[in-house]
Amino acid sequence: MSLDALSPSNEPLALRPRPEPTSALAAVVTLGWRAMLKIKHVPFQLFDVTITPIMFTLLFTYMFGGALAGSPEVYIQFLLPGILVQTILFITVYTGVGVCTDIQKGLFDRFKSLPMWQPAPILGALAGDLFRYSVASMIIIVLGLILGFRPAAGIVGVLLAFGLVLVFSFAISWIWIIFSMKVKTPESVMTTSFVFLMPLTFASNIFVEISTMPSWIQAAVRHNPVTHLTNASRGLMHGTPVTADILWVLVAAGVIVGVCAPVAMRMYHRER
């Protein structure tokens, strides 16, 4: 191998004016492109997050559907809008895992040393995740349709529900991003996040009606944000909108972003 190509007069190394720094939007789009490339090169990370919800859907529908709702066909009408919520909430963890990996690998050091809009790497990661959420949602909904899910509000209702889940997931991601800057390894981001996500998703009305639960737990479940999101998702898909829940989700998302995004950005700027 020879590096003769690198003679001083050689074009690639000649001093060239640096282009004008990229715009904030272009930087975010470029970093979103990077997130998509990662999915292309490591498709397993997508498989990883969709296999669990597929399994849950199949298991719950056929194992418990009869007991919980009389028949699997009836149960899936109830379950699917909730499984969508759970699926996407689980995937949000990967935002934190990705950010943590980038920090550990020194990649963020390079990004921070570039003359670009500094929040771009984080927002780019979030933009890439939108794609991941969309793919996972498609898989779940198609699976649901095959199993007999028939949303009364049709495609529009499903899209609205998806949009709302997306808004909430975007908000939740900021919490994991904060975790990712606090802990040392991507594995511990994953563990820490699931410590919160597991109770949140299971102590909700994703799988069963609240009325079937012991009364002391009903109060907690009723106040679980995931319950509100699941109610809203169900309402939108089946054409019985629950305005209060939708508003609750939007406000909660706004509050989470309002508090966590500035904290995360401050931590990002803080030195390591």
Place this chain on the structure above:
Amino acid sequence: MTQAIETVGLVKAFGQTRALDELNLSIRGGSVYGLLGPNGAGKTTAIRVLSTLLKPTSGRALVLGLDVAAEPDAVRRRVSLTGQYASVDEDLTGHENLVLISRLLGMSWGEARQRATELLAAFALSDAAGRQVRTYSGGMRRRIDIAASLVTRPELLFLDEPTTGLDPRSRNQVWDLVRQIAATGTTVLLTTQYLEEADRLAERMAVIDHGKVIAEGTSRELKASIGGNALRFQLASPAQHAEAEALVRRVLGDDALAPSDPSAISVKVADAAGAAELLGALAQANIPIENFSLGAPSLDDVFFALTGKPPEKEGAPAAGALAASGAGAASRAAASKGAANEVAS
């Protein structure tokens, strides 16, 4: 002319620890400058402050005439950083990584793709352009990492331990690269624990320890600063090491001994007569030696004289020179033995 880097009383504290403790540097533009020091001396912290990743606790740091604390964005536009770990995305291909950086620096997609292809060719990575960086060898990673810093050629390039963990061949390639980059007019500030590296590449260097500059100058000046000549020899039988050291102390005094590994001894001698006397005494005491050299002190000797400790060594101690670290230490130890003789001359 403005200095490329000028720091005055630069302090960076992490809690109670002062990683930089009144660091004063003045580095002329257009050269390769070495920051030399043991692990934890503050080299990386210095680079991180100068490349705007860390804010100074106190003191002033000017990079290309710009205050890093006051105008970090302006500094970032004119410098590039290649950190200690290959800071490229391992999941992406070499080409994609360079497109990414080119785009983030403001190029259009078309320009970015063209620039990536051009740089890959210049760094002899064209064949690996479409492969994920995780499949690259250590040397290839280092090259793609340096290439990423040259997407637009910076006026000042920071290289943090550019050859740590590389095999001798890759290390030589990186050295060639650094020389060529410097020849195009970019100022290079590199940190290293390897004395040989500083000796080979840097016109001037600062030895830093505990966050302070303890010596500064050309390698010749540094060697001259400790004075005298160095006599180095290897013992035919390492078992006689203690005996030989005792003899050196008796003949030339306590402070003549420089640090060395078990099979070699390095001695400071004032003149040829002193050397002859010692060699005679060794022969008389029946301590056979295998090969010996007389020359100016090596940077190792300088380092020891300044810091009171031998330079960083990991794994098996290699005779008198740059130690190897990371994978392939054994092969490098062998190579650095050869290199040591060269450095000493």
